[in-house]
């Protein structure tokens with residue numbers, strides 16, 4: 001009753017006078033009804049009802065009864081206590097009171113179809129009870145008497161109790177369990193096939209969550225025309241869906257290899273009704289989860305090669321190789337000149353991703369046969385783990401033997417800054433090889449880029465390697481005479497998940513069309529190959545394989561990211577050829593396949609993560625405190641330098657930089673000796689030249705802090721960054737991974753600090769827990785800052801705020 005009264009009071013308090021009058025009269029009516037209920041009736045004493053049930057019942061009926069006062073009200077007295085406008089403006093509230101009403105047993109109209117369904121259900125239940133009694137009598141275990149597909153899962157479950165890891169996953173699920181089934185499915189789709197499969201798996205076990213069924217009963221009884229209303233109020237609909245889902249799943253399981261049926265009780269295979277009653281437990285064994293998760297996935301994804309991030313391999317130059325030394329041959333052996341250049345770049349040993357990818361790519365040849373083209377490659381490895389060299393070294397090594405200049409490698413990246421960065425790496429590697437690398441990003445005029453790309457007279461490429469953004473690439477494919485991808489040997493899509501998420505100009509499909517057009521060029525048009533190319537071309541063994549129509553594009557597609565999508569749908573945009581997957585992350589735990597951890601991304605082992613829960617109104621002050629007095633600092637009192645701060649937008653960055661600089665000025669008064677922190681914003685509004693200048697200042701320690709939106713959260717390699725601060729929490733886990741990945745690169749130590757507003761804390765922790773995987777012993781540590789610690793900063797902060805609004 002208290003709940004109702006409080007709720008009424010609240011609603012009344014916010015209503016207009018006439019609404020108040022209506023509400024109080026309805027409250028009186030409700031009171032009278034409650035009294036009437038307490039008094040004995042002809043039918044016997046009234047049953048006590050809980051306050052929630054009473055409230056819910058009334059509230060549900062409110063939606064239909066408020067417009068016209070209830071005529072046969074006895075069971076709906078409290079209805080008018082919720083104003084219809086409130087229900088109309090709060091669909092979730094309306095839905096929940098409706099649902100509660102259904103539970104409380106509000107009378108509902110039953111159609112014939114529904115009645116038929118219920119009757120059928122009743123008789124099934126009876127049959128099940130009988131069967132259950134039989135089972136008990138026979139002393140069967142929970143697996144016996146269940147359809148083979150399901151029973152096999154359950155028996156495994158019993159045999160293999162949950163591991164620590166799987167229970168942790170369970171708690172992850174708990175954290176995100178507030179999402180509706182529809183939300184979960186959408187989220188799962190975003191996370192890739194595993195998550196979708198997991199949803200599928202949970203539908204097998206808890207099919208109540210399945211979306212609408214097309215049974216008569218559900219369609220006839222539904223209040224709403226929307227399919228998504230299966231969340232519904234209707235228990236019967238839920239049961240119908242349950243039954244159907246289980247039927248479907250057992251049909252599906254029939255297609256799978258089945259364990260032998262229980263021979264001792266061959267005739268006791270139950271009806272589907274029994275399945276509904278004997279729902280399996282909510283936990284599938286790890287093995288069963290894995291097999292569900294991998295169904296329908298590409299071979300390479302299921303058989304992904306998992307590489308330990310701690311793997312290292314020594315650098316060997318080709319001259320050192322002894323033919324008898326299998327390790328040297330299997331290892332990475334570059335020629336002396338390239339080894340020297342790599343050493344000049346600070347490489348003394350190969351990192352894990354390089355140790356896996358470089359030999360894999362070097363095992364193919366520069367010129368591959370269109371009749372047996374190489375498999376494509378998808379690589380997922382943590383931020384700062386050296387993916388750029390992993391693809392650049394093989395490209396340079398294989399292409400430097402070329403005779404004619406043709407465009408043989410195309411590297412696509414999402415931003416200009418990244419294009420420039422990769423170009424610098426390739427230019428260093430190409431020194432002395434004669435290979436030419438160039439870029440097109442729109443930083444220069446289109447005509448200038450055309451001149452750089454193509455020889456006007458011969459209309460041949462002037463570049464061996466082109467590094468570009470997708471938009472500019474499509475422009476050149478469309479408008480630059482002679483520009484072709486027909487000689488391409490390597491196509492690299494770096495930050496692949498980000499690029500595949502961008503659909504502008506339909507770039508992925510158009511790129512694919514341009515590449516696949518080369519099949520014709522190589523076969524029917526018989527494009528003249530270089531002598532070298534002809535010599536290297538592997539001759540197919542049978543004549544049938546020489547059929548020009550069998551020729552395939554020779555381009556090998558290489559996809560890289562720290563957060564690579566495992567969604568086959570997304571990957572298929574590029575028409576990958578039987579891709580090999582290399583996944584650099586900690587060893588696969590028992591029961592965890594490559595896909596079961598899809599959507600969980602590995603963080604660098606050298607990263608320390610911290611979070612501060614802060615009140616929204618004082619967030620800037622907490623940031624200032626953090627910057628001036630960084631906890632866990634090796635140089636206390638020196639402030640937080642070599643720091644990147646991420647905000648949610650360019651505007652936020654600008655405002656924050658102004659406030660910080662005003663504060664630092666105000667705080668500097670009288671402290672001449674102390675070196676003030678130097679802060680600047682880095683945004684897409686700045687010219688490329690200004691951005692280059694800022695990065696150079698940061699690299700040379702002339703700037704301490706750069707404040708940016710997510711513009712530079714991906715890929716940018718600033719080796720000196722020691723701290724990353726998320727002033728606004730990232731909107732998804734991939735953004736978090738890329739932001740924090742600007743530090744702790746190439747094996748260096750780095751710290752990330754997330755300022756989380758109190759109301760965001762639960763969501764943030766859940767998101768991170770579900771989305772990232774850390775090395776053993778690592779965790780997200782909470783740092784506490786008491787408001788008292790901010791006292792000394794309040795004066796200059798107030799001063800800065802006043803100047804900011806002036």
Ligand SMILES: Nc1ncnc2c1ncn2[C@@H]1O[C@H](COP(=O)(O)OP(=O)(O)OP(=O)(O)O)[C@@H](O)[C@H]1O
Pocket residue numbers: 345346347348349350351354381382383384385386387388389561562714715716717719741745746
């Ligand atoms: N074997 C190595 N030894 C030492 N330093 C290396 C090695 N390989 C790469 N590096 C350096 O590590 C840094 C990070 O490399 P890179 O930018 O390729 O990382 P990444 O994996 O592409 O990261 P992100 O996912 O953030 O783009 C670079 O400064 C690079 O020069």
